[in-house]
Amino acid sequence: MxxxxxxxxxxxxxxxxxxxxxxxxxxxxxxxxxxxxxxxxxxxxxxNVLARHFRRNKTNTILVIVPNIANTIFSQIVRGIEATASEKNFRVLLGNTNRDVEKEYDFLNLLHQRQVDGLILLSGKIDHDILSELKDKYPLVLASEYVDDVEIATVCIDNIKSSFEATEHLIKQGHKRIGHISGPMNSLLSFDRLSGYNQALKEYHIDESKDLIREGDFSYETGYQQMCELLILPEPPTAVFAANDEMAMGAINASKKKGLSVPKDLAVVGFDNIRFSSIFDPGVTTIAQPAVEMGNIAMELLLQKLDDPDFENKRITLKSELIIRESCGSNIVETSQ
Amino acid sequence: MxxxxxxxxxxxxxxxxxxxxxxxxxxxxxxxxxxxxxxxxxxxxxxNVLARHFRRNKTNTILVIVPNIANTIFSQIVRGIEATASEKNFRVLLGNTNRDVEKEYDFLNLLHQRQVDGLILLSGKIDHDILSELKDKYPLVLASEYVDDVEIATVCIDNIKSSFEATEHLIKQGHKRIGHISGPMNSLLSFDRLSGYNQALKEYHIDESKDLIREGDFSYETGYQQMCELLILPEPPTAVFAANDEMAMGAINASKKKGLSVPKDLAVVGFDNIRFSSIFDPGVTTIAQPAVEMGNIAMELLLQKLDDPDFENKRITLKSELIIRESCGSNIVETSQ
DNA sequence: ATCTGTAATGTAATCGATTACATTTTCAGT
DNA sequence: ACTGAAAATGTAATCGATTACATTACAGAT
Structure with a gap:
């Protein structure tokens, strides 16, 4: 050599x-x-890159912790991160956790061992105290997820507002009994999506009903199960707002299975605009997050932090967009190609 | 410290x-x-891991080059790789190429720079000569994809045989005009899936027709487009075997769009058994690859290569399985939950 | 008690780039 | 031509673990 x-x-x-x-x-x-x-x-x-890393105590590699890389919303964010990273000659190490907190902690070892220079978290499950310790010790950015109390650089959308819009859309279609299948309640993001739903009901003077709110875990399976529960209620909902698209698809398939037709008998709105939402039949009405842009910005924030650890921990809120497809029974209909 | x-x-x-x-x-x-x-x-x-890496000239990290990590078939293989890797205290760096050969070559630099100790390739696009040079210089394993001529450690399924079975299944449903939407023809795997299809037609004395064979690129969009082409033929097919599930779904949606009903008017079989195939309506009949196991074995082969560069370059062929769902009109029907 | 061979431990060189500090070169200003 | 400051370059220490080789400890044989 x-x-x-x-x-x-x-x-x-x-x-x-x-x-x-x-x-x-x-x-x-x-x-x-x-x-x-x-x-x-x-x-x-x-x-010799290894000698360089050793001497400089830096690896030009960052870690991205992802709950589920097979979910296109996350793979798009990662794509954005990678694009910006490779411009600045940074490598991206993917830590896929399959929503397992233990694995998150495993990956954090890479930081302690200095195998990576910084971290972008796409999951909000980590304990508050640990998070707040992390952000003091290492360059850290949250994307899509966020926390309160602790001041951390963050890119996200306004989940309350977008959920409000999603629910409002259903209300404007004339629905009065609207269910919600939420994400896991240990995440602030799930909580906010629920809040947006609640606020919309209140704004339009629709009575809330605890029965209509069901907790899922963002998986297709829980969407399916919780929808089944909703359908056996004495007075089942005529519309459902699911906190993500996978659960929305679960809800739709559960209804189909019971012989209902979507959107005629049940209107459904999801969240995230994953790739399959437009392929699915009926096309899923949903809230689109600007995922790639979110990734770009997350990486830019991280680069600033890497450069100057005292850089301000700002939170950047991006615009989301309601995408109307067939699943909600609106007359404005997108083709499913 | x-x-x-x-x-x-x-x-x-x-x-x-x-x-x-x-x-x-x-x-x-x-x-x-x-x-x-x-x-x-x-x-x-x-x-200090960096010092160790430097001194030993090893990083305990391997690279996996993936065409599209959002495709669940690949994310499952990666999951298998990661499981075996972390048992042996190896890290996995994911190189997602979005099917862009340039990016593949970029990632190979990590090998030259010794930032990774070995490579698992899930894509067969790299030039033969380069591949054959690579396998002499670095520990290298192919998974799912494979090449001929060059002797490289490989895990895969028998694509000819499984495609034969998929096509045979359609034939046994009584179909005589069966179309094929192939993968890109620069990959041996696509070629073999086409061969399996051809062999089945021959075996059952069905005339081949060039018109019924269309080349796609494994994307939903090409599946949709090529199906549209097939449908405007004077004598359109009554069944289609698509070389992967995404294209199968594209084909199904294209037919639906033209007012056809699947499976009544058109039977469709896909390949890979991605997660969404069971969620899609109608459920997609498909060939399931043992993806996680494939990942496990790929990593094991690589570990052996890492240990002993002269370790035999064997090819391991795993069993695949035909999964029958609604899209092919068989009476044996799986539920879509 | 002495010798021998092996097991256990220590000494110090080594990996290769980076960088603090030292030295030399350059050149503007007189 | 001379001076002094700034620019350019050089010298050598440094990062921290690993490991070839050297030394010591120890058990068993005589």
Missing amino acids: VKMVDVARLANVSTATVSRVLRNPESVKEHTRLKVLNSIEELNYQP | VKMVDVARLANVSTATVSRVLRNPESVKEHTRLKVLNSIEELNYQP
């Missing part, structure tokens, strides 16, 4: 100069720089 | 002994070992 001394010898300079050419080209005279670059070329020199 | 010398000092031994306790415990006397372990505990010592 060619190393820096070899280049230095050939170019007739010191290793310090070679190193500077690579990391601080402007601090080296043009003439010398060209000599060095030529030698690098001639020897086909590639710096 | 506590380092090895600190532990050594406290335990009253040399750093060599501390290092041995960590890497070769059996070479250290029980008495000494305990002293050292106690000191490690007491000081809460964590070895």
Whole structure:
């Protein structure tokens, strides 16, 4: 393996100069720089990244902890993160947890071991105290998820507002009995989506009913089960707002199974606008998060933190959008291609 | 940061002994070992991974190149890889290419730079010559995809056989005009799925027709488009075998759009058994690959290669399974929950 | 008690880039 | 031409674990 001394010898300079050419080209005279670059070329020199990491105690790698990479909302955010990261010559290590908190903690070891320089969390499950300790010790950004109390750099949408809009849309279709299948209640995001739903009901003077609110865990299966529960109520809902698209699809399939037709007998709205929402039949009306952009911004925030650990922990709120498809019975209908 | 010398000092031994306790415990006397372990505990010592990587010129990290991580078939394989990897204390770096060959080559730099110790490829797009050079220079395993000519450790299923079965299933339902929407023809896997289809037609004395074979690229969109093409033929097919589930769903939706009913007017079989195939309406009949197991085995093969670069490059072929759902009009019908 | 061979432990070089500090070069200003 | 400051380059220490080689401890044989 060619190393820096070899280049230095050939170019007739010191290793310090070679190193500077690579990391601080402007601090080296043009003439010398060209000599060095030529030698690098001639020897086909590639710096030893591991030595560099060791010496600088940095890896140019960041960790992204994802609850479920197979969910397109997360893979899109990751795509955004990667795009911005690779521009700045950063690598992205994916920590897929399948919604298992233990695995999250496992991945955090990578931070402690300095195998990664920073962290983007797409999951809000980690304990508050640990989170608040983390954000003081390492560059940390939350994306999509968020927490209160602790001040952490965050990119997200306004979940209360978008859930309000989703529910309002159902109300405007004339529905009065509207169910909600929520996400797991240990996450603030789930809580806010529920709040948006509640606020919409209140705003339009619709009585709340505890029976109509069911807790799921963002999986298709819980959407299916909870919908079954809702359907055996003495007075079942005529519409359902599910806290994500997978659960919405679960709810739709449960209703179909019971012989109901969506949207005629039951209107459904989801959340996230995952790829299959437009492929599914009926197309799922949903709230679209600007996922790729969210990833871009999350990475930009992290880069700033990496550069200056004291950089302000701002929260950036992006706009979401209601996408109307067939599942809610609106007359405005998108094609499913 | 506590380092090895600190532990050594406290335990009253040399750093060599501390290092041995960590890497070769059996070479250290029980008495000494305990002293050292106690000191490690007491000081809460964590070895500097970067220094270790540098010194050993190994990172205990492997790279997995994936065409599209949002596709559940790939995320399942990755899950299998990760499970086996983490047992052996290996990290998995995910290289998602979105089917872009350029990005594949980018990721290969990680190998050259020794940032990863080995590679599992889930894509068969890389140039033969490069592949054959790679496999001599680095531990390399192919999973799901495979190539001929070059001898590389591989885990896969028998795509010809399973496609034969899929097509045969349609034939046994009485279909005589069966279309095929293939994968991109630069991949051997697509080619084999086409071969299986052709062999089944031949076996059952059904005339082939070039018109009925359309090339897609494994995306929903091409499935949709190619099905549209098939439907405007003077004599359109009554059944279609698509080389993956996404294209099968595209085909189904295209037919629905034209007012056809699946499976009554058109029977469809897909490939891969992605998660959404059972959620889709109608449930997609498909070939299930043992994806997680495939990942496990791929990682095991790679570990063997990492251990001994001259380890035999065997190809392991796993069993696939035909999963019958509603889309093919069989009377044996699975529920879609 | 002495010798021998093996097991256990220690000493110190090593991996290769980075960088604090030292030295030399350059050049503007007189 | 000379001075002094700034720019360019060089010297050598440094990061922290690993490991080849050297030394010591110890058990068993004589």
